[in-house]
Amino acid sequence: MSSFVRRAAPAAVPADPGTRPGLHGQTLISTGLADLDKILGGGLPLGSILLVLEHPWSAHHQTLLKYFVAEGVACGHAVHWAVPRLADGGVTSMLPKQITPKDAAQQKEQDERSKKEDEVQLRIAWQYRRYIKSKQKADAKADSEPGTSASPRRAGSSFQRKGAAGSGSAVAAGLAREWCHHYDLTKPMAEEQVRDSRLDCQAHSGDDALDSVAFAAESLVCSVSGRPAPDRQSWGWTATATPKPKPKLSRREQGPAGVGRLAISSLANADWELLGAERPELERQLMRLLFRIKGLLRESRCAAMVSIPAGSFSPALALRLQHFCDAVLQLESVGDDSDIVRLATDSPSVHGVLHVRKLPGLHTLVRPQPLVSLYVIRNKRRRIHIEGFQVDPDAEAAEADAAAGGAKSAASMMCAGPPNASKALDF
Numbered sequence: 007m008s009s010f011v012r013r014a015a016p017a018a019v020p021a022d023p024g025t026r027p028g029l030h031g032q033t034l035i036s037t038g039l040a041d042l043d044k045i046l047g048g049g050l051p052l053g054s055i056l057l058v059l060e061h062p063w064s065a066h067h068q069t070l071l072k073y074f075v076a077e078g079v080a081c082g083h084a085v086h087w088a089v090p091r092l093a094d095g096g097v098t099s100m101l102p103k104q105i106t107p108k109d110a111a112q113q114k115e116q117d118e119r120s121k122k123e124d125e126v127q128l129r130i131a132w133q134y135r136r137y138i139k140s141k142q143k144a145d146a147k148a149d150s151e152p153g154t155s156a157s158p159r160r161a162g163s164s165f166q167r168k169g170a171a172g173s174g175s176a177v178a179a180g181l182a183r184e185w186c187h188h189y190d191l192t193k194p195m196a197e198e199q200v201r202d203s204r205l206d207c208q209a210h211s212g213d214d215a216l217d218s219v220a221f222a223a224e225s226l227v228c229s230v231s232g233r234p235a236p237d238r239q240s241w242g243w244t245a246t247a248t249p250k251p252k253p254k255l256s257r258r259e260q261g262p263a264g265v266g267r268l269a270i271s272s273l274a275n276a277d278w279e280l281l282g283a284e285r286p287e288l289e290r291q292l293m294r295l296l297f298r299i300k301g302l303l304r305e306s307r308c309a310a311m312v313s314i315p316a317g318s319f320s321p322a323l324a325l326r327l328q329h330f331c332d333a334v335l336q337l338e339s340v341g342d343d344s345d346i347v348r349l350a351t352d353s354p355s356v357h358g359v360l361h362v363r364k365l366p367g368l369h370t371l372v373r374p375q376p377l378v379s380l381y382v383i384r385n386k387r388r389r390i391h392i393e394g395f396q397v398d399p400d401a402e403a404a405e406a407d408a409a410a411g412g413a414k415s416a417a418s419m420m421c422a423g424p425p426n427a428s429k430a431l432d433f
Contacts, residue, residue: 022264025265029047035052035309037186043186053305088222088270089209091209092207098195104188105188227306316336337358359382
């Protein structure tokens with residue numbers, strides 16, 4: 007007789023708004039951008055920290071933070087947004103407007119239509135190149151062996167199999183359901199929506215900026231968990247003193263659970279005005295702050311997104327901060343003459359690159375590995391779009407032709423001859 011006894015299934019607990027169950031007992035929240043949710047494996051797990059490594063010539067980290075905060079406002083979560091300074095128009099001008107489901111459906115339909123057109127163009131380019139190569143091989147074989155010819159039916163069947171595989175991948179991609187709201191980056195959020203939300207946006211600057219951020223993080227966790235808020239005068243958090251742990255309350259004393267979001271924009275950059283501490287002491291305070299925030303999030307139903315100017319820190323500090331966090335994304339700006347822009351499909355819309363350094367792996371022994379580590383950031387009319395990097399085959403052919411022959415000759419322009427024609431009667 008087995009000694010193992012199967013326990014009864016626990017009673018169903020109503021899910022909090024804006025959350026859904028994930029793998030390995032995780033509870034996921036949306037980042038506000040469906041493309042980023044797919045990269046992270048469905049969303050950001052509660053209790054984790056997402057670290058965004060900024061680029062000095064790119065502002066996409068601000069856009070990601072705006073999506074993250076706006077999604078918390080739309081879902082009714084408790085949100086604290088720590089910024090070095092507030093915008094002139096207030097918090098309302100810093101958040102994008104939430105669009106209606108009808109507009110979101112039309113926008114999604116347009117994106118799917120354009121994506122299908124790009125896929126068809128890529129498939130035609132690859133198939134045409136494959137057809138040319140197979141035709142050349144068939145002609146060479148026919149010249150060497152008279153009486154033999156290539157079978158076009160077989161080539162057609164190979165194209166049909168490729169189309170079937172593409173339809174299967176489209177079906178698999180359709181299974182990834184989008185569950186976040188949609189926003190318009192060109193318009194600000196409505197004032198009444200911000201006023202009725204649980205958003206707390208504060209500007210932190212000065213020598214005690216890190217101290218105030220740590221206090222705000224603990225206040226957020228206490229408000230979500232139902233514990234009494236800490237007292238600012240008797241709280242005290244420094245780089246050399248560890249705050250006393252708060253007494254844990256039972257589930258019945260905590261009351262109904264909620265969800266919290268902590269967003270920190272450009273931590274410890276020049277706008278924070280952290281001038282009182284020396285460089286080694288400042289780095290020690292930053293590591294201690296992230297370690298403290300991570301400990302607070304682990305015992306609560308909160309998640310954080312933090313962006314840091316990695317170029318302003320030493321390489322050793324940047325690696326340590328990445329080790330503390332659960333997920334790491336690195337942003338990079340690209341120029342018009344870069345290889346990524348020249349080889350990417352729809353190159354005019356490419357405005358940045360996203361590298362996946364680490365994916366969240368809570369409650370797992372082996373951290374998941376990204377299928378694609380390089381993504382391109384495209385600026386659409388009202389939002390940004392993140393997709394895996396795809397090489398345009400026509401761009402490679404154009405570069406090869408330009409490197410081989412340079413400018414077109416008069417014969418090729420007038421008589422539609424080959425682009426590398428060197429003689430007047432070379433057709």
